Amino acid sequence: MLKNLASKVHKIIGLGSGLVVFIVCITGSIYTFKKEVNDSMPYVSVKAINKQKLELSALVTKFKAYSDAPIIRIYDFQSAKKSVRIMSSKQGEKHLTYLNPYTGEILKDYKDKSSFWGIILGLHRHLLLPNPIGKQIIGYCVILFSISLLTGLILWFPKKISMLKDKPFRNVKLSLRGKAQTFRLHSNLGLYLIIPLLISCTTGLVWTFPKYEKFIYSLIDPGYKKEIKNIHLVEGNFQEISLNKIKTHLDTLNSDNIGLNIFFIPQKSDSPIRVISCIDDDRFGFAHNYYAHPVTGEILDTISDTKRSAAQKLKSLNYDIHTGSLGGILGKIFVFALSLLGASLPLSGYLLFLKKQLKKIQFQQLQSNKRNCKYF
Secondary structure (H helix, E strand, O other), X not given: OHHHHHHHHHHHHHHHHHHHHHHHHHHHHHHOOXXXXXXXXXXXXXXXXXXXXXXXXXXXXHHHHHOOOOEEEEEEEOOOOEOEEEEEEEOOEEEEEEEOOOXXXXXXXXXXXXXXXXXXXXXXXXXXXXXXXXXXXXXXHHHHHHHHHHHHHHHHOOOOHHHOOOHHHHOOOOOOOHHHHHHHHHHHHHHHOHHHHHHHHHHHHHHHOHHHHHHHHHXXXXXXXXXXXXXXXXXXXXXXXXXXXXXXXXXXXXXXXOOEEEEEOOOOOOOXXXXXXXXXXXXXXXXXXXXXXXXXXOEEEEEOHHHOOHHXXXXXXXXXXXXXXXXXXXXXXXXXXXXXXXXXXXXHHHHHXXXXXXXXXXXXXXXXXXXXXXXX
């Protein structure tokens, strides 16, 4: 009875969410190597010349001469060969501008949303639909996909526990063809990938549903709270010169494994500058957070990674786990393969359903022909 129920749920969920799951998996596999593709672009790297980089305030001045869009983030790499990135926003459109840190020359400027990676990420996170509709469609389909993985496990589970040890190997038969081979591939891939796929679903859903995020991390730390600092200043309109002092201070604090400082420029007069010091632009775990005065550059508060709770540390690693960057290039290759194989599950499921429906139609036609023959 349980298997009959699981079979019906598995089929309904698969047919209803399969297309969305396929899109999420394919776009996820492509996005995995965003950094590696981006780093090969000529505007991302610069020739290191025998002089010091310009101060951040000077680079901001160069940018303001080029654009009047308000700056929201500055990506300052420690590497001598990386360009500085400035993210700005005007009328809801985010732009990414790459500058030569030695000369201030504008190397590249584009709309983030309409770029190749912006479209891929938009499909992956909200199907390019308006939020929160698109985001919730993705979220609920991922939940349904998680349920389909569990119901698939129920369907695969042998009748006798004694058969459990041999069943995974007994199911692998390369000599099979057609529907039998499709079924074996569908069931085996679902079985072997169930744990990493559920981890991928969990890390993705954390960004979609705040209550889900709180529930997951509360399992590790019952007192878990999202890391938010509410620092309100009496006065403090942002001054570019403050960036130089913050950068000098961070250079004396950060260790060798810090490769990037991301400056979040305050959009309100009573808000501080927030800085995330992380390993790279695809490694946000083990990062440190700093809050600084937007006028003087004085560090007001620090949240070191060593002072975080276990749940907060895991939260900071969420992106690294989801994209595989935590494991370096091998981790990314694994997530890339996992995403492609995950995309094959709804495809093979649809194929099995269509073949079954075709077989039913053929059987009905055969029965109809037999009945018609009786009259001749």
